[in-house]
Amino acid sequence: xxxxxxxAGSAPPEDPWxxxxxxxxxxNEGVDRFVLRPVSQGWEFVTFQGLRESVDHFFFNLAFxxxxxxxxxxxxxxxxxxxVGRFLVNSTVGLAGLFDVATPLGFARYDEDVGQMFxxxxxxxxxxxxxxLLGPSNxxxxxxxxxxxxxxxxxxxxxxIYGAGVLNVVNQxxxxxxxxxxxxxxxxxxxxxxxxxxxxxxxxxxxxxxARSRSPLSGAPxxxxxxxxxxxxxxxxxxx
Amino acid sequence: xxxxxxxxxxVSVAVALAGAAALAQASLTPAEAEARRFVExxxxxxxxxxxxxxxSLEEKKQRVESIAYERFDFxxxxxxxxxxxxxxxxxxxxxxxxxxxxxxxxxxxxxTLDDFKDEKITVxxxxxxxxxxxxxxxxxxxxxxxxxxxxxxxxxxxxxxGIDVIIEGVSLVQxxxxxxxxxxxxxxxxxxxxxxxxxxxxxDTRKSG
Numbered sequence: 388x389x390x391x392x393x394x395a396g397s398a399p400p401e402d403p404w405x406x407x408x409x410x411x412x413x414x415n416e417g418v419d420r421f422v423l424r425p426v427s428q429g430w431e432f433v434t435f436q437g438l439r440e441s442v443d444h445f446f447f448n449l450a451f452x453x454x455x456x457x458x459x460x461x462x463x464x465x466x467x468x469x470x471v472g473r474f475l476v477n478s479t480v481g482l483a484g485l486f487d488v489a490t491p492l493g494f495a496r497y498d499e500d501v502g503q504m505f506x507x508x509x510x511x512x513x514x515x516x517x518x519x520l521l522g523p524s525n526x527x528x529x530x531x532x533x534x535x536x537x538x539x540x541x542x543x544x545x546x547x548i549y550g551a552g553v554l555n556v557v558n559q560x561x562x563x564x565x566x567x568x569x570x571x572x573x574x575x576x577x578x579x580x581x582x583x584x585x586x587x588x589x590x591x592x593x594x595x596x597x598a599r600s601r602s603p604l605s606g607a608p609x610x611x612x613x614x615x616x617x618x619x620x621x622x623x624x625x626x627x
Numbered sequence: 628x629x630x631x632x633x634x635x636x637x638v639s640v641a642v643a644l645a646g647a648a649a650l651a652q653a654s655l656t657p658a659e660a661e662a663r664r665f666v667e668x669x670x671x672x673x674x675x676x677x678x679x680x681x682x683s684l685e686e687k688k689q690r691v692e693s694i695a696y697e698r699f700d701f702x703x704x705x706x707x708x709x710x711x712x713x714x715x716x717x718x719x720x721x722x723x724x725x726x727x728x729x730x731x732x733x734x735x736x737x738x739t740l741d742d743f744k745d746e747k748i749t750v751x752x753x754x755x756x757x758x759x760x761x762x763x764x765x766x767x768x769x770x771x772x773x774x775x776x777x778x779x780x781x782x783x784x785x786x787x788x789g790i791d792v793i794i795e796g797v798s799l800v801q802x803x804x805x806x807x808x809x810x811x812x813x814x815x816x817x818x819x820x821x822x823x824x825x826x827x828x829x830x831d832t833r834k835s836g
Contacts, residue, residue, distance in 0.1 A: 399809075401805075436770075440770055440771055443771070490773075496772065496773060562771060569735070569738055569739060572738075572826075572829065573731070573734075573735040573738070573826060574806065575803075575806045575807070575810060575819070575822050575823065575826065576806045576809050576810055579805050579806045579809045580802060580805075580806055582805070583797075583801065583802045583805040583806070584797045584802055587796055587797045587798060587801060587802065588795055588796045588797050590796065591793075591795070591796020591797070592796060594796075595796070613707065613791075613798065613800060613801055613804075614707060614756075614757070614758065614760060614779065614781075614790065614791070614800075615758075616703075616706055616707070
């Protein structure tokens with residue numbers, strides 16, 4: 388921990404705001420450890436898996452406007468119409484979204500959002516940015532997130548129901564507990580693990596979109612030098 | 628007469644379907660076809676082990692581990708993870724890193740097998756990459772949702788080998804490369820190897836405890 392405090396000197400190019408990001412990250416980790424995770428464990432104790440999945444499906448279905456607008460904003464008729472189909476099926480047969488009956492019926496599930504739409508328009512993400520309580524982001528996706536909020540039906544209720552948003556967060560924390568704890572245990576540097584996973588995931592979500600709009604077969608890999616081996620050299624202690 | 632019509636219709640539909648299937652097959656390069664078969668075989672053998680009710684959890688983990696050791700090129704993965712740092716490391720450090728990293732990955736992976744439930748895995752597609760590599764895309768469907776898992780494969784000495792796993796767009800090689808870079812530039816290669824070993828001990832004690 389002492390070492391972590393002492394290394395704020397030179398920020399790497401992929402994380403110019405590291406000096407601010409690291410303390411905020413530690414703060415978020417503390418909130419998770421002492422508040423969010425314990426609460427989610429309580430929630431896990433009083434519910435069963437099927438209920439937690441239904442709560443998740445309910446909130447996902449409710450977030451339909453953001454996905455629809457983002458698909459339309461990228462001129463993607465397939466995704467937009469699929470979203471409408473999913474919403475109609477799951478809101479009715481799926482009992483207000485509690486059950487995802489659309490996916491088994493062949494309606495693909497897309498995770499579009501306003502930040503990805505901005506990305507498809509060519510807006511760069513900007514530097515990595517850890518937001519208090521909200522977690523990993525960047526300027527583009529932070530603005531996108533505000534857009535997602537404004538497009539949420541919960542936001543426009545006559546009486547704001549903050550509890551609903553909290554329930555969604557607690558429920559998701561419970562659903563992904565295994566993955567999160569596994570990552571924490573196995574990562575060599577958890578801050579870098581989260582930063583890199585976030586940046587790669589967002590890049591891929593936008594790239595996927597851009598690749599598909601060019602042609603269905605031209606999905607070029609993002610960074611191919613990743614798989615280049617540096618020229619073979621003998622170890623330094625073996626060279627004459 | 629009616630029956631003949633029906634038979635003819637059935638045959639023509641079958642021929643059309645076979646033609647379409649052949650066309651879809653034809654658009655695959657031979658390398659892609661091989662790589663897909665390699666991934667399908669691997670999935671089948673892993674699922675075969677996991678669904679084998681005669682095996683204890685520990686036996687299942689051991690068998691899956693040996694499949695992974697056989698089908699992933701760990702030394703190559705290590706070199707990709709270390710990138711330029713590989714050249715600065717001594718023979719001893721390289722060997723230590725490969726050994727520790729292999730153990731680390733297998734411990735991580737064994738951990739996730741505990742959570743394996745009723746997931747369905749299907750091959751969704753493939754694409755040829757630079758250097759003769761092939762990426763095979765799969766989809767893992769569980770009750771909580773779908774996860775995209777892609778495998779990057781390379782032909783090494785006439786045999787296909789996995790050289791990266793990309794989960795929801797997050798490449799394992801890239802992710803470990805970032806972490807390794809951070810630790811090496813701050814504390815050096817020996818600290819990185821020590822961290823891998825410490826994590827290994829944590830995971831082992833947790834398993835037995």
